[in-house]
Amino acid sequence: MPEKIQFNAEMIKRYDTSGPRYTSYPTAIAFTEKFTEDDYIQHAKNSNDDLIPSPLSLYFHIPFCDTVCFYCACNKIVTKDYSKADVYLKYLYKEIEMQAALYDRDRRVEQLHFGGGTPTFLSDAQIEGLMEKIRRHFNLYLTDDGDYSIEIDPRSVNAKTISVLRDVGFNRFSLGVQDVNDKVQKAVNRIQPIEETKAIIDACRDNDARSISIDLIYGLPFQTVESFNQTLDEIIKLSPDRISVFNYAHLPNRFKPQRRINAEDLPTSEEKLEILQLSVEKLIDHGYVYIGMDHFAKPDDELALAQENGKLHRNFQGYTTHSDCDLIAMGVSSISSVAGCYSQNTKNSDDYYKAISAGHFPVVKGLTLDDDDLIRRRIIQQLACHFSLDFEVFETSYGFKFTDVFARELEMLQPMVADKLLAIDDDRIQVSSSGRFLIRNICMVFDVGLRKKDVKERFSKVI
Ligand code: SF4
Numbered sequence: 001m002p003e004k005i006q007f008n009a010e011m012i013k014r015y016d017t018s019g020p021r022y023t024s025y026p027t028a029i030a031f032t033e034k035f036t037e038d039d040y041i042q043h044a045k046n047s048n049d050d051l052i053p054s055p056l057s058l059y060f061h062i063p064f065c066d067t068v069c070f071y072c073a074c075n076k077i078v079t080k081d082y083s084k085a086d087v088y089l090k091y092l093y094k095e096i097e098m099q100a101a102l103y104d105r106d107r108r109v110e111q112l113h114f115g116g117g118t119p120t121f122l123s124d125a126q127i128e129g130l131m132e133k134i135r136r137h138f139n140l141y142l143t144d145d146g147d148y149s150i151e152i153d154p155r156s157v158n159a160k161t162i163s164v165l166r167d168v169g170f171n172r173f174s175l176g177v178q179d180v181n182d183k184v185q186k187a188v189n190r191i192q193p194i195e196e197t198k199a200i201i202d203a204c205r206d207n208d209a210r211s212i213s214i215d216l217i218y219g220l221p222f223q224t225v226e227s228f229n230q231t232l233d234e235i236i237k238l239s240p241d242r243i244s245v246f247n248y249a250h251l252p253n254r255f256k257p258q259r260r261i262n263a264e265d266l267p268t269s270e271e272k273l274e275i276l277q278l279s280v281e282k283l284i285d286h287g288y289v290y291i292g293m294d295h296f297a298k299p300d301d302e303l304a305l306a307q308e309n310g311k312l313h314r315n316f317q318g319y320t321t322h323s324d325c326d327l328i329a330m331g332v333s334s335i336s337s338v339a340g341c342y343s344q345n346t347k348n349s350d351d352y353y354k355a356i357s358a359g360h361f362p363v364v365k366g367l368t369l370d371d372d373d374l375i376r377r378r379i380i381q382q383l384a385c386h387f388s389l390d391f392e393v394f395e396t397s398y399g400f401k402f403t404d405v406f407a408r409e410l411e412m413l414q415p416m417v418a419d420k421l422l423a424i425d426d427d428r429i430q431v432s433s434s435g436r437f438l439i440r441n442i443c444m445v446f447d448v449g450l451r452k453k454d455v456k457e458r459f460s461k462v463i
Helices: 009-014 037-047 083-100 124-137 159-167 182-187 194-206 225-238 256-260 269-285 302-308 349-357 371-386 391-398 407-412 414-418 436-444
Strands: 056-062 108-116 147-152 172-178 211-218 242-247 289-292 295-297 313-315 318-320 326-330 335-338 341-345 363-368 388-390 422-424 428-431
Touching (some): 009 269, 037 326, 037 335, 037 363, 056 083, 056 124, 083 124, 083 326, 083 349, 124 159, 159 194, 172 194, 211 225, 225 269, 242 269, 269 289, 289 302, 289 436, 295 302, 313 371, 371 388, 371 436, 388 391, 407 414, 414 422, 414 436
Parallel strands (some): 056 108, 056 326, 108 147, 172 211, 211 242
Antiparallel strands (some): 289 295, 313 318, 326 335, 335 341, 341 363, 388 428
């Protein structure tokens, strides 16, 4: 059983800084336009040549939303013109054909995810058509053994849609909720009665969903400790398998919708910290395990079990039990991670349509990882997922002495050792229960990209 985390508000305040969430390493700011379509094609082809090629993880970005949530920092297209989805799907189908042609057909799709935007902006028939297209070109499970998940906006679906989603193969459902308080919902332009959310969760359960997760956000306008306590009560009653509690970063200069949120309506940083403390303590008291970086899961959930067994990983979809997959991401702005490279599609839908029409992959930037990147990625993954790092594992894999090669980083960790956030002995780094909430700060020590001037500020606050 993982150690219960100790929430130390004073310490968290002291270490409050900006930093990456490490869904990739190196992070997206290291991607360069020197990485081209040809590089991606070469990496994709190489990935088939491994003795045992990795299974696949597929991601599909559906960028449309029919209303805008004012806190939104996602890549999306806000429209009520549903015909735009037909146009988008036409090009997405073409990308599916082009991508599938690069990979051996027998490579199993272990994981599949629809994200957005709002994937359920698509009609039931469009989702059925898209899944059929994917099945025609990739080797999806015919049984329920894959991890096939979709982000759901409870405002845009009904019980029938959930049964369609289940029939076409989705078994994990992720619901955006954020906050159940009326005043907060109004201030962020996301009116979503709790009854609506409950009805969709009931439908997921009636259809034997393998897991249900709920996203919450703290730091939204008019939130107070009391109001968020009520939100947590309502969510805990719904008993989702996984709960994420994300921090709202108010950056109106970067994200246009956020300009419609009044800064003076936001909770102060002290209040935010209290809300966070309340969330952590309450969820743990109600039996949830703290997985790391905003995520909680029931102890029998596969994420918690994978963490316990040393098999948890992290990718662009957050924590995952699938370590060894090559991730092929399709649609605007999506990022693939294949055989030691990252490759990002254009964020602009017109450019996406133009590239695909011309028979090109819409790659605009990416990165080929060198040996140092690969080793540091493994270190950061290990710390972020398991809160400990065994030097011998690295020494056996790479043939170097960890304490020599990373002497500088071990030195940089010393102030955190003094603050009892972690311990370092001859064999390992062990993050303490109070250090778990500052795992991003600990990982940042191994991130050479952050050593450049002003880079850190480009990320959100770690808490
Ligand atoms: S938060 Fe999600 S649903 Fe809301 S506008 Fe952004 S992408 Fe769309």
